[in-house]
Amino acid sequence: MSDSKKPSESRTIRVGALARVEGEGALHLEMRDGKVEQVRLDIYEPPRFYEAFLRGRDFREVPDITARICGICPVAYQMGACHALEKCMGVFDQVDPAIRTLRNLLYCGEWIESHVLHIFMLHLPDFLGYESAITMAADHGATVQRALKLKKLGNDLVALLAGRAVHPVGVCVGGFYSGPDPQQVKLMLPAMKAAVDEMAELTLFLAGKLQYPDLERDYEFVALCPDNEYPMNLGRIKSDKGLSVDQEEFGQAIEERHVPHSTALHAVIRGRGAYMVGPLSRLNLNAAKLHPRAAELLPKVCKLLKHELPWRNNFFSLPARALETVHALALAADILEKYVPPPRSRIPVAPKAGAGGHGTEAPRGICWHSYRTHADGSIAAARIVPPTSQNQMTIEEDLWKMAQRITDLPDEEAALRCEHLIRNYDPCISCSVHFLKFHRTWRP
Amino acid sequence: MPDSQQIIGKPKLAVYKFSSCDGCQLSLLNLEDQLLDLVGTVEVAYFLEARRRELPPPYDIGLVEGSVSTPEEEKRIHQIRRDCKFLVAIGACATSGGIQALRNWADVEEFMRCVYATPQYIHTLDTATPIASHVFVDFELRGCPVNPLQLLELIGAVLVGRKPNIPTHSVCIECKRRGLTCVLVSQGEPCLGPITQTGCGALCPSCNRPCYGCFGPMEQPNIASLGGRFQSWGHSPRGIKLMLRSFNGYLEPFKQASEHYERLEKTK
Numbered sequence: 001m002s003d004s005k006k007p008s009e010s011r012t013i014r015v016g017a018l019a020r021v022e023g024e025g026a027l028h029l030e031m032r033d034g035k036v037e038q039v040r041l042d043i044y045e046p047p048r049f050y051e052a053f054l055r056g057r058d059f060r061e062v063p064d065i066t067a068r069i070c071g072i073c074p075v076a077y078q079m080g081a082c083h084a085l086e087k088c089m090g091v092f093d094q095v096d097p098a099i100r101t102l103r104n105l106l107y108c109g110e111w112i113e114s115h116v117l118h119i120f121m122l123h124l125p126d127f128l129g130y131e132s133a134i135t136m137a138a139d140h141g142a143t144v145q146r147a148l149k150l151k152k153l154g155n156d157l158v159a160l161l162a163g164r165a166v167h168p169v170g171v172c173v174g175g176f177y178s179g180p181d182p183q184q185v186k187l188m189l190p191a192m193k194a195a196v197d198e199m200a201e202l203t204l205f206l207a208g209k210l211q212y213p214d215l216e217r218d219y220e221f222v223a224l225c226p227d228n229e230y231p232m233n234l235g236r237i238k239s240d241k242g243l244s245v246d247q248e249e250f251g252q253a254i255e256e257r258h259v260p261h262s263t264a265l266h267a268v269i270r271g272r273g274a275y276m277v278g279p280l281s282r283l284n285l286n287a288a289k290l291h292p293r294a295a296e297l298l299p300k301v302c303k304l305l306k307h308e309l310p311w312r313n314n315f316f317s318l319p320a321r322a323l324e325t326v327h328a329l330a331l332a333a334d335i336l337e338k339y340v341p342p343p344r345s346r347i348p349v350a351p352k353a354g355a356g357g358h359g360t361e362a363p364r365g366i367c368w369h370s371y372r373t374h375a376d377g378s379i380a381a382a383r384i385v386p387p388t389s390q391n392q393m394t395i396e397e398d399l400w401k402m403a404q405r406i407t408d409l410p411d412e413e414a415a416l417r418c419e420h421l422i423r424n425y426d427p428c429i430s431c432s433v434h435f436l437k438f439h440r441t442w443r444p
Numbered sequence: 445m446p447d448s449q450q451i452i453g454k455p456k457l458a459v460y461k462f463s464s465c466d467g468c469q470l471s472l473l474n475l476e477d478q479l480l481d482l483v484g485t486v487e488v489a490y491f492l493e494a495r496r497r498e499l500p501p502p503y504d505i506g507l508v509e510g511s512v513s514t515p516e517e518e519k520r521i522h523q524i525r526r527d528c529k530f531l532v533a534i535g536a537c538a539t540s541g542g543i544q545a546l547r548n549w550a551d552v553e554e555f556m557r558c559v560y561a562t563p564q565y566i567h568t569l570d571t572a573t574p575i576a577s578h579v580f581v582d583f584e585l586r587g588c589p590v591n592p593l594q595l596l597e598l599i600g601a602v603l604v605g606r607k608p609n610i611p612t613h614s615v616c617i618e619c620k621r622r623g624l625t626c627v628l629v630s631q632g633e634p635c636l637g638p639i640t641q642t643g644c645g646a647l648c649p650s651c652n653r654p655c656y657g658c659f660g661p662m663e664q665p666n667i668a669s670l671g672g673r674f675q676s677w678g679h680s681p682r683g684i685k686l687m688l689r690s691f692n693g694y695l696e697p698f699k700q701a702s703e704h705y706e707r708l709e710k711t712k
Contacts, residue, residue: 052555071467132495
């Protein structure tokens, strides 16, 4: 922490790194005459050039390779790659419903572990005034224990379907290498059912007992919107402001800009500007399709928050994530209960020249892939649009609004407020992009 | 191993990230059943992914995830070595360079133009290399990602001052112990299990797929023999090169073998 001087003088402030965020970035606030002049979220995650080295690889390797973009949401990268490559190979419509159901089940596992990790280990300490869940555990041991149990269940579910939680090995283009063992499925069911009640209770605690900063903005919410289910793997991409595109067209609807201070490309909707992906967008656009267990909680949560949907305050992403966790647990319990081993766990996929684009709902928002393939099945071109790079411009705009309110605060307090806000987005900076140092420059 | 007698008070743990996906750090947080005991035993002194508070060095154990791929990282690793008594490279990126080490065989300028509209904004090295290429490391824990239980074993061993019990034999042995059907012999699948170090628990064969080598080469693997078998089944030198050149491709002897198959591919 650097020394604090009066706001009227010129100064640069360096506050410790933005912790509890996956990846690295830095925040610069430039102040003149006590007013915010510039806000810049720097992202200097080392570039790893996935889109470049994927060229020439076999299409069957892609789900395993792209999983390595992010250890927190590998399933999202695997699902995006599988769907897009099935389009390249012309078999997208041939995937069995039973395989699609298992893909949703796998995604439930990732949503549960990622959401619970973020809500309780990374974000809740901000609301309760702790520097980390480790310190928080001293006063709220029971809550942390309950959360760890839920997180483990999410990991166990991913492992049940695909071998392990980080970089699962069971997923392939066309489905799964094998279906889960019915015996193991049966064993997991009681814990999953109990977890629904557990998380429902925790959701009401989160909605009722926390102080949510009031920062409403007129966002454009973008999410997958399938007709008859809460979004995960399928659906047209829509917004609350009129965007409605087929999966394939999404790449055309957005524009990615490369800015000097970031290795993440900033995505904007063509001709319009910044937009938001993630739990708030999904919930605002798809609340009617929540699992009945989550749907019955929604009015109670709205009452406790004193806000009806649509929520335009991204601090409410925490209760939104909690509701989505209830949804994922309840949906997982339903699927596990009805599970019978499918006649086949994968459809045959032959190499072919083709092109295909597809996005799925990573815990932190749409993760969109597009590929072109050669006749031998090798990759000719790849483009991957991760959620955090889509949110980056919206985060900067939020910070702009927040920065006006914190000009009087001491540096550490100001940095905390900004970090808290950034964590609303559950930014997975390694996806695209390293972690945050806080700089505030005061110019006379 | 450091003499455990030297550690005064709670041992301090530091966790660092270099070029990586965060998955190995997450593996530490995925020890849900042991996590609260672990943070009761060690002082988590520096771990940005988990906590805001930082305690000043020196640290008793440093875990480094990721490979060295930028000029900044190249400098930072030397300070970290000075700050940590026992330094462990965790995961495929830190022990082999990781998947991003594929650039080591490519033209990085061209890679930058492929991904970024304005390559001059990007500061990167021409190579992504393991931590041990830059500083002395006390131990290397393999895996993409590391196995959380091996991580726990390692931390426990360092704390009591003994050698970590991390086997270096092949996945094959693990697979036989589990009684799994051999995907190589019974299905003719190109399984890297015979040349890959164990640690995963023979996961891929248990999911009915061939091992793709995410724990890197075992001690003294016979790659030529396995590659010969794959070729006799009709796999091309290029195909075998790609199999070897993935998450641990830049680690010897996978590196050397992949270069051999690359030469075969070009002379064909």
